[in-house]
Amino acid sequence: MQSGIRSREMFHRASNVIPCGVNSNFRYWGEDKTLMLKKGKGGYIWDQDDNRYIDYRLGFGPVILGHSWPSVTKRITEALEIGNTFAMTSEYEVSVAEKIHELTGVDMVRLANTGTEATMHAIRIARAFTGRNKIIKFEGHYHGFHDYTLWNCYPPVPGAGYRRSPVLVAHGSGIPMKLSELVISVPFNDRELLENRVRENWGDVACIIMEPLMGNTASIMPEEGFLDFVRSLCDEYGIKLIMDEVKTGFRVAKGGAQEYFNIKADLVTYAKALGNGFPIAAIGGKREIMSEIAPGKIPLGGTYTGNAVSVAAADATLDEIKAGALDTINAHGEKLMSGITEILNRCSVPALVQGPPSMFGIILTDADKVTEYRDWAASDHDTYEKIILSLFEKGVMPDKDSREPWFISASHTDKDADYVLNAFDDAVKEIIK
Ligand SMILES: Cc1ncc(COP(=O)(O)O)c(C=O)c1O
Numbered sequence: 001m002q003s004g005i006r007s008r009e010m011f012h013r014a015s016n017v018i019p020c021g022v023n024s025n026f027r028y029w030g031e032d033k034t035l036m037l038k039k040g041k042g043g044y045i046w047d048q049d050d051n052r053y054i055d056y057r058l059g060f061g062p063v064i065l066g067h068s069w070p071s072v073t074k075r076i077t078e079a080l081e082i083g084n085t086f087a088m089t090s091e092y093e094v095s096v097a098e099k100i101h102e103l104t105g106v107d108m109v110r111l112a113n114t115g116t117e118a119t120m121h122a123i124r125i126a127r128a129f130t131g132r133n134k135i136i137k138f139e140g141h142y143h144g145f146h147d148y149t150l151w152n153c154y155p156p157v158p159g160a161g162y163r164r165s166p167v168l169v170a171h172g173s174g175i176p177m178k179l180s181e182l183v184i185s186v187p188f189n190d191r192e193l194l195e196n197r198v199r200e201n202w203g204d205v206a207c208i209i210m211e212p213l214m215g216n217t218a219s220i221m222p223e224e225g226f227l228d229f230v231r232s233l234c235d236e237y238g239i240k241l242i243m244d245e246v247k248t249g250f251r252v253a254k255g256g257a258q259e260y261f262n263i264k265a266d267l268v269t270y271a272k273a274l275g276n277g278f279p280i281a282a283i284g285g286k287r288e289i290m291s292e293i294a295p296g297k298i299p300l301g302g303t304y305t306g307n308a309v310s311v312a313a314a315d316a317t318l319d320e321i322k323a324g325a326l327d328t329i330n331a332h333g334e335k336l337m338s339g340i341t342e343i344l345n346r347c348s349v350p351a352l353v354q355g356p357p358s359m360f361g362i363i364l365t366d367a368d369k370v371t372e373y374r375d376w377a378a379s380d381h382d383t384y385e386k387i388i389l390s391l392f393e394k395g396v397m398p399d400k401d402s403r404e405p406w407f408i409s410a411s412h413t414d415k416d417a418d419y420v421l422n423a424f425d426d427a428v429k430e431i432i433k
Contacts, residue, residue, distance in 0.1 A: 001389050003035050004049030010036040026060070029400075040067030042411035045397070053397035054416050058407040060399075061215075061247050061359065062272035064329070065320055066411025072276050072316040079312030085304060092311040097282075099318040104255045106268055106284030110293060111305045115246035115271035116144030118281035119209065121300050122267045123148050126207035126240040128298040129289050134204040136197060136239075138188040139166060140373025140403075142216040143209060143244050143269075147175050152185040153216070154403070157377040163187050188214060189223045189371040195233060202237035207267075212257035215247030217376045218363045219355025219405045227263045240266040240289070246281070247405075250274055250321050251329075252356040260356065273321075278313035279304075325410040326358065332417055333357025333408045339421040347428045349383070359405040376403065383431060390427035396420050 003011065011034050014021035020028040021036075028034055038046040043066050045055045058064070065072065079092060097109040112118045127133055135148065139160065143149040150171035152160055161167035166187070168180040184201060186194050188210075198205065208230060214220035234241040243265035249256040250273040258264060266289060271281035283300075284290070293300045304310075334357045344351040350366035363370055364380040384402040391398065396419070398406045 001392050002032050004047065004051065006048035007034070007036040008032060010048050042066040042068070043409050043413065043416060051395065053392065053395050054412065054420060056396070056398035056406045056408070056412075057404070058409055059277050060272070060404070061251070061407045062275065063277040063407075064251055064273040064358075064409055065276045065317060065325060066409045067277070069276055069317075069320070069411070071320060072278075072313050075312040075316035076278070076309050079308040082308060084308045087303075089306065090308060090311065092308060092315050093306040096280075096311050096314045096318065099315070099322070100270065100274075100282055100284060103250065103318065103322065104258060104268065104270075104284060105264075107287035108290035109282050109284045110290070110300055111311070112271075112281040112283060112302060113279045113304050113310065114144070114281050115244075115269065116146055117302065118246065118269035118271055118283050119143040119242070119244055120146040120148060122242045122244075122269050122283050122285075123207060123209060125267060125283070125285070125289060125293065125298055125300070126242060129292060130206045130238065130240060132204050132206040134182050134184060134201060134206060136184045136186060136194070136201075136205055136208045138210055138373075139185055140188065140214055140217040140220075140376065141209075141211045141244070143211075144246070147179050149183070149209065150175050151180060151183045152373075155373075157374055163190075163372075163374055164193060187372040187374065188220065189226050191226065191229050194230065198233050198237055198239070202239060205237070205239050207240040207242050208234060209242040209244055211244050211246075212248055212261055212263070213252075213355060214361075214373070214376075215359060215405060217373050217403050218361030218370075219359055220361065220363075220370050220372065220376065221354055222261065223371060227261050231263060231265075234266070242267045242269065244269050246271040247359065248356075250318070251326075251358050251407075254321055254326060274317065275310055275313040276317040278310045280310035280314045320410070328410050329408045329412075330357045332412045332414070333360055333406075335414070335417045336360070336406065336408070336420060339417070340424055343421070343425050343428055347432055349428060349432060355405060358408050361402075361405045363402065386431045387424075387427045390430055391420075391423055394423040394427065396423050 011021045022028045036048045139152045142153045155169035166185045245256045249270035253259040267285035341353045385400045388400040
């Protein structure tokens with residue numbers, strides 16, 4: 001889909017001073033295709049040419065309540081009366097930490113600004129606490145833009161080698177190859193391979209860092225018992241389990257994936273839905289580990305951590321989550337999931353629609369099940385992208401990259417769902433014709 005004239009003009013202006021005209025490589029869709037934003041409100045966004053879209057990208061997940069949600073805006077406005085950044089703890093910070101503790105069960109919390117920071121800190125905490133340096137991660141799991149984990153996030157297949165012994169592929173240039181010596185990558189949901197790697201390396205392994213479900217690979221779910229298996233391996237070998245809940249936290253359940261899957265990690269990272277789109281993240285965990293974060297022990301800091309705008313946004317967002325915002329979100333997601341499944345079946349497009357209703361994924365595949373990144377890699381991304389581009393033209397915007405789930409907000413209405421399903425039906429018929 002071509003962007004409109006005003007988007008194109010603004011894109012060219014932006015490209016002069018911003019590489020690719022965007023502030024994240026993931027937002028670049030091509031020279032005449034990158035849409036530029038005018039505004040967002042509730043479940044909708046408008047591009048520069050005043051085209052309206054029902055927004056299922058939600059800024060890659062965070063805007064769980066909807067754009068410009070009134071109670072969030074109000075609390076931020078109130079907070080700004082006292083200023084923003086102090087290098088001293090404000091009451092909002094205490095309140096947010098208490099609410100995170102109450103909702104998720106983590107004993108203690110430190111705040112950060114982004115998911116990248118949170119996972120970087122969590123890894124350092126695990127390394128410091130265990131005195132070990134290596135980390136185990138899973139193929140297709142993404143933990144942000146630091147060098148520690150930008151390995152085998154979206155590797156080309158077969159470039160990443162044989163699945164039983166994956167070759168470590170950096171996400172791009174600038175990531176020192178030396179760091180790959182500290183990373184072990186394993187396919188998701190494979191108990192045997194994980195156990196082998198743990199047995200061979202456990203004395204050097206500080207942590208297993210994982211997304212509880214594959215929020216960066218079409219919401220592929222953990223198989224029955226897999227998370228418990230990882231938990232028990234960690235316990236047996238003194239490895240810390242870091243659950244990266246940057247996408248799932250406060251979204252798949254009030255207590256995030258720990259509640260959804262009934263699992264307890266040693267350290268948990270949150271961001272996205274925590275602040276309804278404002279930059280805030282958190283590292284939570286067990287008291288015995290978190291209480292070691294202190295001067296002269298485990299280092300952790302940041303100038304903007306706990307700034308008033310972000311914590312006020314989180315404070316108000318968590319109140320809405322506590323009050324039941326996820327009920328509306330889940331109902332909308334369930335309706336879309338079953339409607340989309342029915343349409344794809346009826347049109348004989350082999351597909352799997354999976355994941356929690358608040359962030360479900362669609363994979364076009366004739367396989368009976370998908371369990372790991374390589375299953376996604378073997379699926380039909382081109383047809384998926386064509387269907388989504390057709391949806392863009394109809395005013396519906398999930399991400400066109402099939403790895404990205406459909407994110408639902410509390411602002412999406414039942415009427416939106418009916419519209420989306422009609423549009424999806426038309427789009428599928430148009431593309432498979
Ligand atoms: C699971 C996960 N961890 C970490 C990150 C990085 O978060 P941020 O983009 O806020 O740095 C992301 C971002 O999408 C993510 O999905």
